[in-house]
Each structure stands twice: as C-alpha cells, then as structure tokens.
C-alpha cells in the first residue's frame with residue numbers, strides 16, 4: 001500500500017491542426033492517502049484519463065512530480081511502479097481460460113525463462129504454487145471460483161468485468177487505478193458491482209484511484225472525491241462536504257440529483273437588520289450570520305443556488321420552516337418517483353425543480369404553495385462563480 005502524491009502536474013498537448021496548446025491537466029496538486037479510495041470525477045474531456053495514465057506511467061508528464069510512497073516515479077517505467085490498472089475496455093484473451101487470463105501476467109512477471117526453470121525446478125514449483133494461490137484467492141474474493149475453466153465468451157458481462165478485476169488483484173499492487181471500469185455494464189449490474197468494489201477495497205485496503213464521469217458513482221464510492229473541470233482541480237473533499245459546501249457553481253451543479261437550481265436574477269437588497277435576497281419571483285430572508293456575509297454585496301447581483309430537496313410543498317414542509325412565508329408557484333410537470341416526486345415549477349420567469357413528498361396534492365397546471373429553506377440556499381459571486389456563502 002502506498003500514498004500517491006501529485007505535485008504541480010501539467011500535461012500539455014499541441015493541437016495538430018491549430019498548433020494551439022491544450023492543457024489536458026493544468027497544475028494538478030493532489031495527495032491520495034495510503035489505503036484511500038479516491039474518486040476522480042468530471043465531465044468528458046476534463047483530463048481524468050490523462051491524469052490516471054500519467055500516474056501509471058503510460059503518458060509522459062509535461063512538468064511536475066509524481067510520487068508513489070516516498071519515491072519520485074517520473075522516470076520509473078510502468079512495470080516497475082507496482083500499479084495495476086483496470087480500464088473501461090478491458091481486453092481478456094479470448095482463447096485463454098479465466099484461470100489463465102488471471103495467471104498469465106503473473107507468470108510473465110514472476111517465472112524466470114525456460115532454461116532457468118529447468119535448471120531450478122524447486123524454485124519454479126514454488127513460484128507456480130504462489131501464483132496458483134493468488135489466482136484462487138482472488139477468484140474466491142470475486143465469487144468467480146466456479147468459472148476458472150471457462151473461456152471469456154462463456155461469461156456474462158459482469159463476470160468478465162470481475163475477471164479483469166481479478167487480473168489486477170493477483171498482482172497485489174500498491175495502487176489500483178481504475179478508469180470507468182463499470183461503464184460497460186447495465187444499470188443494475190453497475191450498482192451491484194459498485195458495491196462489490198467497495199467491499200473489495202475494504203477487504204484489501206489498497207490505495208485506489210477511481211475515474212468516472214458519473215456523479216452518483218462518485219458520491220456513493222468515494223471516501224474523497226476530486227472534481228475536475230477543463231484540466232483544473234476544482235475541489236477535493238468528502239462527498240458530504242462537497243455536497244453541502246461546494247466551493248463554486250461548477251461543483252455545486254455537478255454533484256447532486258436532480259442538480260441544483262440556479263437563479264441568475266437575484267439581487268442583494270438592504271432590509272432592516274440585514275440584507276435579504278430578492279430574485280424578482282421571491283425573496284429569501286437569511287439567518288443573521290449568512291446575511292452578514294453578504295453585506296458588501298448589497299445592491300449587487302448574485303447567483304442563488306437551491307437544491308431541489310430544499311424546496312418543499314408547504315403542506316409537507318419540515319417543522320423548522322413553518323414560520324417561512326410560502327411562495328406561490330405554478331406546476332408545470334410532475335414526475336412521481338415513488339418515495340418522492342420531482343416537480344417542475346415556474347415562479348414568474350424562473351423555472352425551478354423541486355423534490356417533494358410523494359403525498360403532494362400538486363397538480364399539473366395548478367398553483368402550488370412552496371416553502372424554500374433560505375439558509376440552505378447557496379449564494380455565488382456572479383462574476384467569479386465562487387461561493388460567497
């Protein structure tokens with residue numbers, strides 16, 4: 001097991017046609033702790049795979065330093081980094097059995113050449129037993145022990161995925177690098193394999209960097225999540241910290257489903273004790289502490305972020321919000337989800353998504369009184385898009 005440290009990592013490509021520089025990874029600083037499961041998440045093209053491939057040694061670093069444990073590995077070839085990588089498009093050898101698919105890499109790595117094997121049969125036998133032990137242990141862990149004699153084409157997608165994982169596990173690496181390893185699986189199998197991966201991590205405790213563009217996967221799997229955009233790390237923290245205290249509009253909008261509502265027409269206005277927020281469609285009276293943080297914004301426009309879960313049907317609002325004045329909105333569309341209902345609302349020119357109690361009596365085309373938790377609102381600077389409160 002080992003910690004992985006990225007210091008000022010840049011990867012700059014030159015676009016062949018325009019000759020312009022593309023900063024695929026732009027000054028990435030990150031420390032993945034020993035034994036941690038860290039998820040690297042962000043939209044397509046933000047540099048996740050590039051970052052992972054640089055850690056693996058498959059991609060040259062333009063500048064910066066990568067350490068595995070205390071060792072700078074910039075110039076260490078991939079095979080000597082003690083890393084195992086699982087890709088989205090894992091290729092199993094079709095003509096080899098599951099057992100052989102898992103043992104093959106180890107044999108290449110651990111067994112000496114044939115002449116040396118003949119010269120030293122005792123040592124060869126010992127190594128072969130060690131490989132056999134590892135393959136069987138990994139197969140047990142992944143519940144594929146009964147499939148060891150099959151060929152890949154006789155397996156389901158999920159089983160093949162586990163063989164690919166098994167191949168990585170038997171190497172007993174210091175670090176696992178996984179690049180969207182579940183994206184070829186159907187939705188149900190993804191959820192199941194997701195849980196298995198978490199369990200596996202708990203069991204083996206190997207430092208893992210897991211890349212995905214799926215924010216649900218990130219939230220459910222990561223001990224910490226690093227959010228990237230355009231090659232730049234936006235924020236790295238625990239899932240709940242990112243959810244409740246995003247540093248900017250991008251992180252706020254990226255994590256959480258349905259995603260956060262942004263009201264772009266809000267102004268901070270002076271009001272008696274402290275400033276309030278007027279969106280034109282409704283007003284938000286913030287707590288004293290929050291209002292104080294907005295003093296220097298009086299008279300200026302800000303962006304208000306409200307999570308769908310913080311907009312309640314008045315009749316089902318939590319008790320601490322009973323003093324709030326309800327806001328009348330009109331209901332556009334209702335999507336019952338079972339435990340909750342997603343409602344698309346209009347308040348003047350503003351559209352909002354709310355996730356409300358499924359018992360709601362809201363009707364499409366009819367008005368609905370809602371209550372917004374003002375202190376759950378996030379306020380962003382309109383120019384910098386950074387969080388104010």
Ligand SMILES: Nc1ncnc2c1ncn2[C@@H]1O[C@H](COP(=O)(O)OP(=O)(O)OP(=O)(O)O)[C@@H](O)[C@H]1O
Pocket residue numbers: 013014015022023024042043044045046047048049050051213
């Ligand atoms: N060999 C290359 N030459 C030029 N540009 C490249 C090269 N490889 C990647 N890029 C660019 O670098 C950026 C980051 O690519 P990367 O593959 O790391 O994205 P990603 O976050 O893994 O995206 P996805 O979620 O789609 O897999 C993209 O803009 C991509 O076009």
Ligand SMILES: [Mg+2]
Pocket residue numbers: 048049050179
């Ligand atoms: Mg990628």
